[in-house]
Amino acid sequence: MPCSIITLTTDFGVGSPYVAQMKGVILSINTDVSLVDITHEIAPQDVRSAAQVLDEACRWFPEGTIHVAVVDPGVGTERPLVCASLGCQHFIAPDNGLLSLVLRGADPIRIIRLADRRYWRKEVSSTFHGRDILAPVAAYLSRGVSPDAFGPRHDQLVSLDFSCPVRTSHSITGKITSIDSFGNLISNIDSSMLPGDALRASVRVRLGSHEVQGLVSTYGNGTPGSLVALIGSAGRLEIAVVGGDAAQQLHARVGDEVLVFLPC
């Protein structure tokens, strides 16, 4: 059954006309498609960060959604382009690690290497495969073309190493993996690693020289300006400043270590 949603994740920068060029190519092939921007604010060529954003966004979209991701430092070189059908969604991207995290949680049905030029634009530039290959393939897929038409099976996707938090009986050592526009510091420590609600007041969270006692349930639960720890909307441990910007106030960065001391 044809799908009508195509999302775009790129490092082109907001306001880049490159995004519009991709949309024009898609709409030239299928007018009846809903285009949704996930983000175009990935730092240039930051494949790891794009892998995270895509993984967290895709789960909110319906079955059948086609996600196109273009963070492609190797454009025009030998790296393959793929269409990966994972769970009930499709991902069209260069095989450079962009799908590392999406792949983890999903059930891979099939991965196809894009090879059949009938589904590409007639003229393919060597510097913008997002527009000339990925966009038209996504559009044909949304019109109901089977992924198998796009090329041969592709054995395995490149998988980047996203280190997991380390857990001992008394502590968890994780790190900040992203910072949102409010300055909230989002870690890679999943709520499932933390003790149940009853014990959350006893947890201590340390970031650099700062320490927070206990978890609160939401940002507003604390005096304005105070540091709090909580489970954020992605289900992971976050450090925030009530009504403020934690990243700025703590001079924190992606990669900083987060230490959780568990109650005995």
Add this chain to the structure above:
Amino acid sequence: MPCSIITLTTDFGVGSPYVAQMKGVILSINTDVSLVDITHEIAPQDVRSAAQVLDEACRWFPEGTIHVAVVDPGVGTERPLVCASLGCQHFIAPDNGLLSLVLRGADPIRIIRLADRRYWRKEVSSTFHGRDILAPVAAYLSRGVSPDAFGPRHDQLVSLDFSCPVRTSHSITGKITSIDSFGNLISNIDSSMLPGDALRASVRVRLGSHEVQGLVSTYGNGTPGSLVALIGSAGRLEIAVVGGDAAQQLHARVGDEVLVFLPC
């Protein structure tokens, strides 16, 4: 009759994947909806500014439009979430003052407190009600579910105090309430408070130590670099620099006093 337009106004920042998560939730419930971004550039937690932007944008949308606004410093605390049907449009937002200005001009048919969890996502985070409650409620509303299904009547919305300009027989004292991307300084003085066209050349407008004699009809009516005053596209008094950026040139800010001297 189902409606097909849902707008989004947030403080998530342009390029924030949080916006895409809300869109994914909406499209999972209703694929046939047109999503329009009003803005995501509201300063973090600036409810007053969001109230203004929403008020000025909503009037350009057709009857039946559903506006979702998420500037929600109290997310997860006791503040209610509401669906307010005003005039012929619907507004879904936290009840924190966001609808103060929209409410002024419109005829409130009914206000509902969102309470029925059947129209929420199954798992509701305590930090992102925009995605987990407001987005699905908007989607169900767009599919034709009656607002009454979402919960009980809600008596009264929080109303922030937006001070009106003060008028004497010789002057009007107002203030700058927003600055657009061109640096034009937009005041809260409505054109209806000013004298008719014949007398507009006699008006004097003062901002700090700067004074302008008379109103022009548009930005281009003056020598490049000169200061002009005019009625802007929202029907309110603006101060602009011809071909330039008034905010930068005058070091002006939101909240600065604007004084209009009326002809005797």
Add this chain to the structure above:
Amino acid sequence: MPCSIITLTTDFGVGSPYVAQMKGVILSINTDVSLVDITHEIAPQDVRSAAQVLDEACRWFPEGTIHVAVVDPGVGTERPLVCASLGCQHFIAPDNGLLSLVLRGADPIRIIRLADRRYWRKEVSSTFHGRDILAPVAAYLSRGVSPDAFGPRHDQLVSLDFSCPVRTSHSITGKITSIDSFGNLISNIDSSMLPGDALRASVRVRLGSHEVQGLVSTYGNGTPGSLVALIGSAGRLEIAVVGGDAAQQLHARVGDEVLVFLPC
């Protein structure tokens, strides 16, 4: 046959609610339209730059697409507003040079001056014709109204002078005309002016005190940090830094001269 795609190109700034106001007006007249943002990041009143972006983006959209462009320093003054049908697409814009480049490549069928107020909003501000005239005209056009209904024929569009590169037997002198979000320096030298593939290794490209020997086929073909020259996705000569930002590294700007030495 009615068309369902309307694009928007403005200098309103990303996140500007002015864009949403235009979309609201369009959707009030035609709900069944796909709205695509080309960019809203044109520098304020930079008509030349908008002319370039529009020219490069429009070619990727299907026949029948309606492009609305609003970079309009003369709003409210005597400059005409037009609907130009070029090739199989429509362009609705002020006649201030915005369509200079689009016009070059296309076959102008007809140009109409917007004059019939029945297709405008009832109240027309003197500062926002994009919302009050261009948006509704585009929406009516998308519903199948003939361009001839909008007003009388308009003889000739304002054409800005976009200087072409100068070619001698040994060299081409062009310039940087835009810089993308990766910092790639895009010149006005079209690939058709350069020798064929066999001779491209012998070409030398100079920008200020920097010189590159030969063209590579894509950004990744070079050691990280090195300067390369190549044909970019718009078919024009680009100067880039492998995995880096050429504009920053070379302190280059739009307007800088690019010199190509051809093989003898």
